[in-house]
Amino acid sequence: MRAIVYRRPGDSSVLEASEREVAEPGPCEIRVRVVVSGVNPTDWKARRGTGTSAGSAAETVPNQDGAGVVEAVGPDVTEFAVGDRVWLAVSAWRRPGSGTAQEQTVTLVDRAFPLPDGVSFDVGASLGVPAVTAHRALTVAEGGPDRLRPGALEGVNVLVQGGAGAVGHAAIQLARWAGANVIATVSSPRKAALAEAAGAHHVVNRHDPDAAEQVRAIVPEGVDVVVEVAAGANAEFDQAVTHERSTIAAYGNDGGMPLAIDFGRALSLNLRYQFVLIYTMGTAAWEAAGAAVTEAARDGVLAVGEAAGLPLHRFPLAETAAAHDAVEAGAVGKVLIDVAGA
Template identity: 80%
Template sequence: MRAIVYRRPGDSSVLEPSEREIGEPGPGELRVRVVVSGVNPTDWKSRRGSGSAAATAGLTVPNQDGAGIVDAVGPDVTGFAVGDRVWLAISAWQRPESGTAQESTITLAERAFPLPDGVSFDVGASLGVPAVTAHRALTVSEDGPSRLHPGALAGTTVLVAGGAGAVGHAAIQLARWAGATVITTVSSPEKAALATAAGAHEVVLYRDPDVAGRIRAIAPGGVDLVVEVAAGANAALDQAVTHERSTIASYGNDGGMPLTIDFGRAISLNLRYQFVLIYTMGATAWAAAGEDVTAAARDGALAVGEEAGLPLHRYPLEQAAAAHDAVEGGVVGKVLIDVAPQ
């Protein structure tokens, strides 16, 4: 079968085409014929040898997420059958040969989730890391729900930082599906249009000199929950627009600025900072995310494409290096690799 592999960390030039044998799934495993592979920042960071998902030495097949069709089931696996459509999340986490940049991958059954009929492989390959991260961020508030469904976030105001990014896009869509009022911050009018298309009720340019005032004008009492991509850079803003018992759920620190907390304000408001990394969250949270994200996809709440606020950028498998470069270069939207005909 065709595959893309690398044998040492480095820039995208270490990615090379390879022919690999198709293996058989063992206990707890599925074999999935990959149709579309999704590329995330974690993939190029891993390839460079950095980040939480950094690959180990030896042969590695890149890309954590994807969508395809089950074509073999391990001896003790229940709940899946040959022919099932699935979406995959962190397939290659601690399993360097289980990446999705290949025609067939053997993955853990716990990292595969049903892809509902009528939901495209493009949507399936765009879920994974972004949607699970967004789900986790939206379900960690002390006073909020641990599961998402229509109405779960009714009466809640959510601020999504970076609403034009992949996680921000998923957070907007999941929060809207669950009934929240969604405010988002972006850097430009072009990105504002994407965030609006994703479903944000209000969009604020974060370079506005009175961005906190703008958000407070929309939510005079403050926001209940912040989904944060730049914990350090936005620390003062997040603490200024929250209220008693609000939660700031941070999954990233874009810009690398130190996180400074106004202790007096934070303790007086009983603020909660929750850091979100899906690779080390518990099995219960993973099961909840898989079920809820699948339900949202079934309801049509997780659309992709420019008209849904997430432009798609497609590459054939042989151009995986260019796909990685696009993500590393900060392309706006979702990068997909076409592995097999849909």
Template identity: 75%
Template sequence: MRAIVYTRTGDSSVLETVEREVTEPASGEIRVRVVVSGVNPTDWKARRGSNAAPEGTPSVPNQDGAGIVDAVGPDVTGFAVGDRVWLAISAWQRPASGTAQEHTVTPVERAFRLPDSVSFDEGASLGVPAVTAHRALTVDEDGPDRLAPGALQGRTVLVAGGAGAVGHAAIQLARWAGASVIATVSGADKAALAAAAGADHVVVYRDPDAGDQIRTLAPDGVDIVVEVAAGANAELDQAVTHPRSTIASYGNDGGAPMTIDFGRAIAQNLRYQFVLIYTMGADAWTAAGEAVTAAAADGALSIGDDAGLPVHRYALEQTAAAHDAVEGGIVGKVLIVVADD
């Protein structure tokens, strides 16, 4: 089978196309014929050396994907040959299980049924972004630990970076769960994307009165912040929250130091939650996978220009270019078409 591998870390030039043997799944594993592989920032960061396998170990990039089960390991229940599935963090601690290959073997807990109404492109776009968004939306002390229609009714969510993949998923999941959503973006073009995703209101965070705009929209403060730039937005986040609000941060884009006004934070009993889905625990993982699947089945996690997340497709042999596009900050979702569906 065709596969993309790298045996040393570095820029995208370390990626190469090779032929690999198709392996059999062991107990607790399934083998998936990959149709579409999704690319996320975590993928190029791993290739550059973050959580990379030891030098010389063949690693297959990309954590997320969608495809069809074509073999089931011993003692596996819940999946059968022919099932459509979406995959998330398939390559975590398993360098050979990335989705940039024609077949991948993955643990059953990293696979979820892909509803018939959901395309493989959409399935490959779920994974890291949607699971991260679900986690960020369910760590509030007074909120649900699993999303469903009505679960966030009456709540106001602020999504920073509403035009990004995680921000896009957070907007869609929050709206599906009944929340009112305010998104922040850098400018007019991205504001249009966040609005298309379903944000009720969009604020340009570069505006000097961005905090006042948010406070006008949510006079009592926002309940949950889904944060992509913890340092740069620390002051804004603390200014627009209320007692017992939660600021859930999954990134620190820009790398600015994070400064907390301790007196204000403690007076308001603010909750800061840092979100990394790889280590969030089995119960939260299962809840996220099941809720994301349900939202996708309801049509709440669509992609494309009309849904506010432009799609950029590459062939398997163009994986290096796909990585470069994500590393370069392309707006939208980058997908690698591995096979015909």
């Protein structure tokens, strides 16, 4: 079968085409014919040897998210049957050969989830890391729900920092689906249009000198939950727009600025910083995220494409290096790789 692999860390030039043997699934595993592979920042970071999932010296197939059709199931697997449509999340975590930049991949059954009828493979390949991260960020607040569903965030004010990114996009969609009042920050008029298309009730340009004041004008009492992509750069902003027992769920630190906390204010408010990394979160959180994201996709609220606020950039499997370069360069939207016909 066709695959893209790398055998040492480096820039995208280390990616090369390869022919690999089709593997048989073992216990708790399934083999999936990959239709579409999704590319995330963690993929190029892992390839460079700087990401959370870096460190393998084995032949590695990149990309951890995707969507396709089950071809074979391992012994004792009852969750899926041959022919089922699935979306994959972090399929290659600590499994170098299980990336989705190949025609068939073998992955653990608990990293695969049903792709509802009528939901495209493009949507399925766009879920994974972004949607699971967004779900986790929206469910870590004190007294909040462990799993999202319609009404779960009724009356909750959510601020999504970086609303035009893939995680921000999913967070807007999931929070609105769950009943929250959603405010998003962006950095340009075009990104504002994308955040609005995703479903944000209010959009604020974070470069405005009075951006925090604009958020306070929308929610005078302060926001309940912040979904944060740049914890260091936005620390002062986040601490200015929150209230007693608010939660700042930080999944990224774009820009790399040190995180400075006004300890006195944070202490007096019982402010919670919750750091979010789905690779090391517990089984219960994974099960809740998989079920909720699948339900939301079935309800049609996780659409992708320009009209839904997440432009798509497509590449063939042979151009996986270019797809990685596009993500590393900061492409606005979602980068997908067409692996096989549906």
